[in-house]
Amino acid sequence: MRLFEILLVLSCFALLSDLLFIRRGAKTTGLVLGIGSSVILVVQLFVEGYRWQLLLVYMMTALLILIVILRHLGKMGNIRNIKAGKLLKYSSSSIIVILLVISTGLSVYLPVFHLPKLEGPEKVGTQTFHFTDQNRDEVLTEDPSDKRELMVQVWYPTANSSNKKSEALFPKDKEMFKKYIQTYSNSLNLPDFVFDYWKYSKTNSYENVEILPSTSPYPVVLLSHGMGTSRVLHASQAENLASHGYIVVTIDHTYSTFATIFPDGRVTDYTTKTTTVEDRRRIGKIWTKDVEFVIDEIEKLNSGAIESQFKGKIDLNHLGVMGHSFGGATAFNTTYVDPRIKAGVNMDGSLIEVDNRDDLNKPFMFIRSGVFKDWLTDFKKDTNPDNEVTKQLEEELHIIKNVINQGGPAIYIEGTQHFNFTDLQFYSELIKLTGITGDINGKRGSDVVNHYVLDFFNKALKGEGGQLLEGPNDSYPEVKFINPEEL
Incomplete structure (x- = not known):
């Protein structure tokens, strides 16, 4: 309170x-x-x-x-x-x-929550972009003339010399905020006023402030949300990396979010179908193309082809990608197919595509929730070799094993559930009752994930750190390293 x-x-x-x-x-x-x-x-x-x-x-x-x-x-x-x-x-x-x-x-x-205070040495700025891929038709709408549109938010180090106040987590415009929470409330069959207090929640970021001058460009990390959520649920992760000297680009995968707001006031909601393995692969290809397209746009920002303050500030030779759930699977897939990506992190996501994916020769980290070990035991007991899903999961475990054998860390965090890899764990303690977050304290869960993700990207993109990736650490007893022999 x-x-x-x-x-x-x-x-x-x-x-x-x-x-x-x-x-x-x-x-x-x-x-x-x-x-x-x-x-x-x-x-x-x-x-x-x-x-x-x-x-x-x-x-x-x-x-x-x-x-x-x-x-x-x-x-x-x-x-x-x-x-x-x-x-x-x-x-x-x-x-x-x-x-x-x-x-x-x-x-x-049901508190007025704010994002955790920054741990890095830098303040954080943020700026939002609306990108349209004119070379790609939007296949998730009925209008054949639609092109694929994405809302992208960039987080970056700043001095905040203008002394602006930190931004609200959700849209400040009253009409846009109303449309936003209506999408949430309609999805959950709740009245609109239930989410009205979200307008008070604050980030640690400052909107449209100048990027912090640096003698060298900043490494960049792209971040994809899970199916049916949005980039809003990963704001604290983006802020944390940006406070440690990264440019972070969070993507809303349109029509696969709870709500995405466009500058003209349009609000799209969730219309994606992922019932079958083939559905997942089809949507996975769309999301992979989204990430690749956003990298193209980042290159334009850096070159000056798109006018912005980011010209010459982005280190495209040190580019990583991360994501949660379906976004984590997208992170793995784009790391594999796009040579521009040098490293990636999958946070508790089952893979989309497993065929011909076992020779990934880039730094990659798998982070799984606390139920992974129990799930693995049950999976091995109930394996049906003729089932398509079973074959997919067996291939996924084979890929994780190969990543470990090539030096990539694979861990699970005891006490966590699937949504402990998002900011949803800050929204309310009542969420634990649903089982989508675990027993671990939300702030602690966030800290553990952020520290391991930061350590991984520091090593992979900056050539420093990496101590947490070497094995068990007394400061993080919840973190267990996956033994490849168990897979």
């Missing part, structure tokens, strides 16, 4: 205590509590901002302020002489306490 939210709840309980336990003659105490609570209520609403989780607190606070002030001013008339029975008195008070606890609980478990 935010500061004035906490103060508001405490003041509400203080007002209730005044009514129950402080004698009527103590006017000063009641007036101070009433005026102080009024100030806190106004500040909370107009500075921190209203949110629906605290609705019951707002109502109870306003009611108690009115009663306490009128009571101590002697304006209650004959009402003050009515002596309510103890049962009624304490029953009504108990109901008020229960309502306050419910409202406070909603505020705690």
Whole structure:
């Protein structure tokens, strides 16, 4: 909870205590509590901002302020002489306490969250681009004239010399934000207001500020989200790498996200079909082409063919790619097929394409969730060699084994589940109840992933670090290295 939210709840309980336990003659105490609570209520609403989780607190606070002030001013008339029975008195008070606890609980478990503070030495800037691939038809819409459009967000080191304030995580424009949360709410069959408080969430980044001057260009990492999520869920990972001297490019794979907002106000939602292995391969090819196209656009930014502040600032000879889930599979595939990519990371993603992919001669890292070992045991017990999915998974394990044998790290993190590799773990502790995030503390899970990803790219793209990749580390007991003999 935010500061004035906490103060508001405490003041509400203080007002209730005044009514129950402080004698009527103590006017000063009641007036101070009433005026102080009024100030806190106004500040909370107009500075921190209203949110629906605290609705019951707002109502109870306003009611108690009115009663306490009128009571101590002697304006209650004959009402003050009515002596309510103890049962009624304490029953009504108990109901008020229960309502306050419910409202406070909603505020705690559906919090206004902010991205974790940066660990790197640099501040982070961000800039968003709208790219259209005129050479590629959009096959995920019914209009044959549509071309493939992508929204791409670039994160980079900055000095923030203009002293701008850090940006909101979600769109600042009210109409765009409304469209954005409507897409989420419609997908989950929830009313729009449920997600309205997301507008208060902050990043650590500054929009459209100048890139930090450097004697050498910055290595670049492209980042792909998972199927049905979006680049928003990987903002903390992008910020972390950028704070350590990388340019990070996050991609929204259009029609495979919860929501993608375009500059003209259009909002696309999730329309992708991935029911069969063939569906996955078809969409995998689209995403692979997305990454390759974005690399083309990055080259234009660096050369000046697209006017921007990034001219000459991007080290295209040290380019990496990473992703989560389907985006992780895309990271592996693009690392294999595109010679411009020098290293890659797959965060808990089953591979899209496994044919002729066992000779990857580039640095690559697989990071799996904590259920990997149990899944591997069950998979080997239930293997059906005639099943297409089984064959696909066997080939995937063979590829992971080859990567390990060629020196690439493959790890799993105990206590994590699939969505511990996204920022979703910061949104609410209640998400753990769904099973899509694990028992590990969200901040700790994020730290572990970020440290290993950073160490990998430092070694692969900067030629430094790599100590975490050498084997088990006492500072990270959750991290277990996969033994190739087990695969």
